[in-house]
Amino acid sequence: MSQTTFPPVPIGLPRELNAKLLVTTPMFIGDGEQQTRSIRPPAIKGALRFWWRALNWGRQLKQAQGNEKAALAALHQAEADLFGSAAGQDKGHQARFQLRVESMENGSPVNLPNPGPNDSLGYLLGQGLYNFKTGVQRPCIPSGATFILTLKEKPGSHKPTAKQWEQLEETLWVFGLLGGLGSRARKGLGSIAIQELSGGSLQAPKSAAEYEQALKTLRDRLETPASQLPPFTAFSGLCRLDLSAQGTQPLSLLREVGQQQQLYRSWGREEKVLGRPAEQNFGDDHDNALAATRGNRPKNPPKRAVFGLPHNYFFSSTKGKVDINAPTERRASPLFIHIHQCPDGSSIAVQLLMPAQFLPKGQEKLVYKPGGQRSFDVPFTADQVDWSVITTYMNRFGVDPLWQPHASLTQGATS
Numbered sequence: 001m002s003q004t005t006f007p008p009v010p011i012g013l014p015r016e017l018n019a020k021l022l023v024t025t026p027m028f029i030g031d032g033e034q035q036t037r038s039i040r041p042p043a044i045k046g047a048l049r050f051w052w053r054a055l056n057w058g059r060q061l062k063q064a065q066g067n068e069k070a071a072l073a074a075l076h077q078a079e080a081d082l083f084g085s086a087a088g089q090d091k092g093h094q095a096r097f098q099l100r101v102e103s104m105e106n107g108s109p110v111n112l113p114n115p116g117p118n119d120s121l122g123y124l125l126g127q128g129l130y131n132f133k134t135g136v137q138r139p140c141i142p143s144g145a146t147f148i149l150t151l152k153e154k155p156g157s158h159k160p161t162a163k164q165w166e167q168l169e170e171t172l173w174v175f176g177l178l179g180g181l182g183s184r185a186r187k188g189l190g191s192i193a194i195q196e197l198s199g200g201s202l203q204a205p206k207s208a209a210e211y212e213q214a215l216k217t218l219r220d221r222l223e224t225p226a227s228q229l230p231p232f233t234a235f236s237g238l239c240r241l242d243l244s245a246q247g248t249q250p251l252s253l254l255r256e257v258g259q260q261q262q263l264y265r266s267w268g269r270e271e272k273v274l275g276r277p278a279e280q281n282f283g284d285d286h287d288n289a290l291a292a293t294r295g296n297r298p299k300n301p302p303k304r305a306v307f308g309l310p311h312n313y314f315f316s317s318t319k320g321k322v323d324i325n326a327p328t329e330r331r332a333s334p335l336f337i338h339i340h341q342c343p344d345g346s347s348i349a350v351q352l353l354m355p356a357q358f359l360p361k362g363q364e365k366l367v368y369k370p371g372g373q374r375s376f377d378v379p380f381t382a383d384q385v386d387w388s389v390i391t392t393y394m395n396r397f398g399v400d401p402l403w404q405p406h407a408s409l410t411q412g413a414t415s
Contacts, residue, residue: 293320
């Protein structure tokens with residue numbers, strides 16, 4: 001991979017951060033018409049806001065001396081001050097920095113070959129991106145595409161403070177270590193790997209060993225409550241991070257992770273999953289969903305709900321269907337899959353569990369919606385959220401966590 005040399009910013013001119021970023025896995029990123037054409041600044045800004053919130057929640061909670069309501073208000077205000085806010089939110093104002101995407105290479109959209117019946121990539125693509133009859137539903141930006149991302153401070157009254165600029169650099173760095181863009185980014189698609197970074201004090205790792213050290217450095221920089229679940233997806237002392245597999249082919253690593261997740265979670269068809277004997281680890285989930293298709297109230301919420309919602313079930317034996325949703329219709333997965341590739345060619349499959357309050361207070365239930373049948377509400381309270389369902393899956397890879405939770409991750413956590 002070619003080296004990019006970023007010229008130094010002359011003294012007296014606005015500060016800027018320059019990062020060279022690599023797309024390691026197919027990226028399904030859409031514009032306003034849901035068409036994949038390019039990587040646009042609004043998508044990156046949205047991702048940066050997410051990682052900024054994740055990084056700074058613990059710091060705001062510490063400053064608010066554990067007062068969650070005050071911490072949320074302060075976090076919202078600090079985010080708006082740095083990233084900007086829409087009209088109607090304190091009259092609105094612009095971000096304190098400019099964001100440019102430039103020098104895109106090898107980024108022309110392509111059609112991804114359709115996964116075969118025993119290819120876990122189809123499972124990771126999921127509904128919306130993949131149909132087992134018609135294949136992959138839209139083009140993607142391919143693995144191997146690179147682009148330059150520049151963040152430049154605005155002058156005058158909009159100039160960020162030294163603290164804000166430091167936070168912005170840290171956010172860009174973490175986005176390049178763990179982030180992704182587009183549909184199914186939490187499933188490892190559209191993973192982004194930082195190759196070069198200039199304009200600040202942080203460095204892009206060049207090898208697997210340096211990448212592991214960077215993640216240890218990140219862990220040491222975090223100010224996180226030991227056992228308190230955040231109210232949204234954020235770093236906390238309950239996070240677990242594993243370097244689950246290593247190799248030289250990013251897409252092969254993604255398939256390896258997808259295979260293990262599909263074997264662990266899926267019930268299978270004719271007692272087969274990916275051509276192998278089905279493990280059928282979640283018999284109660286299967287039986288309760290089947291009962292709902294027959295007009296019977298499920299006895300318990302599905303254990304697999306902790307992986308995120310909605311769940312969609314189809315029973316080939318009865319042709320019954322059921323969707324299981326949160327009252328808000330969606331709860332994103334707390335498990336992030338990221339496929340990182342370093343400049344030396346080494347690649348790592350990373351899995352990051354970021355536990356948070358699973359459903360908003362007052363909405364702690366799941367809704368079973370069978371086709372042609374009445375719906376059923378089933379309680380799903382905080383003490384029913386069993387995080388060990390995910391950690392048991394992570395243990396399948398046989399590696400020690402790089403980040404170990406400070407407290408036990410079983411049913412419930414201090415909230």
